[in-house]
Amino acid sequence: MIRIDSVTKRYPDGTVAVDRLSLDVPDRSITVLVGPSGCGKTTTLRMINRMVEPTEGAILLDGEDVRRRPVTALRRSMGYVIQNAGLFPHRTIVDNIATVPRMLGWGRRRARERAAELMERVGLDTALAERYPYQLSGGQQQRVGVARALAADPPVLLMDEPFSAVDPVVRKGLQDELLRIQDELGKTIVFVTHDIDEAVKLGTMVAVLREGGRLAQYAPPAELLSAPADAFVEDFLGADRGIRRLSFLPSAALELTTDAVVPADAPAERIAAADARHLLVTDPEGRPLGWAEPGELTAGDIRTDRLLPPGRPFVPGTDSLRVALDCAVLSPTGWAVAVDADGRVTGVVSQQAIGEAIRAAHAVGRTDRAGVAP
Amino acid sequence: MNVLNFVHAFFSDGAHWQGYDGIPQRLLEHVRYTLLALALAAAVGLPVGLLTGHTGRGGNALAFVANAARALPSFGLLVLAVLLIGFGLLPVMIPLVVLAVPPILVTTYEAVRSVDPSPVDAARGMGMHESRILLRVELPVALPLILSGLRSAAIQIVSTATIAAYVSLGGLGRYIVDGLYQRDYEKVVGGATLVAVLALLTLAVFWAAGRLAVSPGVRRR
Ligand SMILES: Nc1ncnc2c1ncn2[C@@H]1O[C@H](COP(=O)(O)OP(=O)(O)O)[C@@H](O)[C@H]1O
Ligand SMILES: [Mg+2]
Numbered sequence: 140m141i142r143i144d145s146v147t148k149r150y151p152d153g154t155v156a157v158d159r160l161s162l163d164v165p166d167r168s169i170t171v172l173v174g175p176s177g178c179g180k181t182t183t184l185r186m187i188n189r190m191v192e193p194t195e196g197a198i199l200l201d202g203e204d205v206r207r208r209p210v211t212a213l214r215r216s217m218g219y220v221i222q223n224a225g226l227f228p229h230r231t232i233v234d235n236i237a238t239v240p241r242m243l244g245w246g247r248r249r250a251r252e253r254a255a256e257l258m259e260r261v262g263l264d265t266a267l268a269e270r271y272p273y274q275l276s277g278g279q280q281q282r283v284g285v286a287r288a289l290a291a292d293p294p295v296l297l298m299d300e301p302f303s304a305v306d307p308v309v310r311k312g313l314q315d316e317l318l319r320i321q322d323e324l325g326k327t328i329v330f331v332t333h334d335i336d337e338a339v340k341l342g343t344m345v346a347v348l349r350e351g352g353r354l355a356q357y358a359p360p361a362e363l364l365s366a367p368a369d370a371f372v373e374d375f376l377g378a379d380r381g382i383r384r385l386s387f388l389p390s391a392a393l394e395l396t397t398d399a400v401v402p403a404d405a406p407a408e409r410i411a412a413a414d415a416r417h418l419l420v421t422d423p424e425g426r427p428l429g430w431a432e433p434g435e436l437t438a439g440d441i442r443t444d445r446l447l448p449p450g451r452p453f454v455p456g457t458d459s460l461r462v463a464l465d466c467a468v469l470s471p472t473g474w475a476v477a478v479d480a481d482g483r484v485t486g487v488v489s490q491q492a493i494g495e496a497i498r499a500a501h502a503v504g505r506t507d508r509a510g511v512a513p
Numbered sequence: 514m515n516v517l518n519f520v521h522a523f524f525s526d527g528a529h530w531q532g533y534d535g536i537p538q539r540l541l542e543h544v545r546y547t548l549l550a551l552a553l554a555a556a557v558g559l560p561v562g563l564l565t566g567h568t569g570r571g572g573n574a575l576a577f578v579a580n581a582a583r584a585l586p587s588f589g590l591l592v593l594a595v596l597l598i599g600f601g602l603l604p605v606m607i608p609l610v611v612l613a614v615p616p617i618l619v620t621t622y623e624a625v626r627s628v629d630p631s632p633v634d635a636a637r638g639m640g641m642h643e644s645r646i647l648l649r650v651e652l653p654v655a656l657p658l659i660l661s662g663l664r665s666a667a668i669q670i671v672s673t674a675t676i677a678a679y680v681s682l683g684g685l686g687r688y689i690v691d692g693l694y695q696r697d698y699e700k701v702v703g704g705a706t707l708v709a710v711l712a713l714l715t716l717a718v719f720w721a722a723g724r725l726a727v728s729p730g731v732r733r734r
Contacts (some may be wrong), residue, residue, distance in 0.1 A: 227730075238639065
């Protein structure tokens, strides 16, 4: 565990970049430092690998002050990824990635094999191995930066706005890739960003810093969204934090109904018995075909090309309430279609029912907090 | 008679191609002076430029020294050196080195300073030693600029090494000095032409060195 123990950093010009900051960074999880520009995120991160020395306080790695470790050994045990990747322009991609293993005395062959392995791990085509950084896109360069940081398999990864300089689509890809890699490797990651959405998406724990390097709140993302500590955090979270919070609520408990679901070959009685304003017609395998009003359906002669589109379905248990609500909002009938992993309809649920579920979840959240209040 | 005739006459005279005053011999001497002076100047300018560029300290002092050195007239320095030390190779080397150090020093300093800080930061963050950062990251990236500093130093040495002839040494300056003294303008123009050709050769050598030594990733080709 990395413990930041009431650390203050005052630069020689008098700027207090970090002010009595205390944080426990749990092992094998992503801890995000987020806050507006200039609030001391980079300074905090760089104190962990001693690129910056604290003025007061200490940083402990597994209980030991980082200042007691030789600085190069310390840094080699921590991967470091920066905003513009910082690749060595004169070295090929594979040699960039092999840098730390080579510094650690690995043979050239073994280091290059390891580099090729990492290219695959971070989703880079190994055909790029002998290219130079300028021949890669920003997103690819950033992947190389991550691969290079992982090359010697360090237990800790320090990442300073690694995805800030790429466009949103590429950024989403990189974030998903990081989460996937983290699932496989279980590193202790400290991740700096100014983007609260990125923080909420990636963080197991999120530390919100405010100007002057003071900690505003340190909490898991769901708690941050449901209970911001003060007006600053609330403001920083943005206007739609209620909607975003739904990302952390499961859709498994939604009450689905199958009354309104009819197979395309359903007999007339089945259609007549269905008590709903809209019916969801499925194919023989149970996959959704589309919506229709009961009066429009003639048993034995259902024209599937006349149906309203079924809308995007959600998977209860896998998708969040946010996805379920989104499906309902986008559905032509206001009903969201639930499917299993194979895409077979398991039921439908109305916007009203989802609204009930959200209110219920909020109520649970409130009692939970009441329970732990001092 | 025009200059081209002089040139033609000089180079077609078989006598100019042989003996201790022949073109090959003088050319060789000139190249020797140039290489020696360049090596000495690089031995001073490169390490100092690399170190000050890496640490970012001493830039002002460096610019001052370089400007002061540039203000010294090479010929005056030569005369002074001869008066102090007597004849020989050393007094010739002094003005040539003084001439060549500033471009090497200042360009190397600027070259290292202008290296993109991101890779340097990344290198430091991954635990690379400072000396290795300088030699394995900053130097290869700054190399094109550093070579251009060495190149202008080399060109200046090539043209200025002619002053060796004033203190009874060889080199292409011999033709110019002797030609002027003997009013043999064919010789003067021939010598000057050889100096120009050597300067062009120097450019070619540096171009080739750049192709060989600079990484394609830095050349971007
Ligand atoms: N080397 C430095 N010298 C003086 N002030 C600095 C230095 N580095 C950062 N600062 C100042 O410290 C504050 C925090 O900077 P930084 O940690 O880079 O913030 P962030 O990464 O959150 O944008 C800023 O006000 C910045 O101007
Ligand atoms: Mg920063």
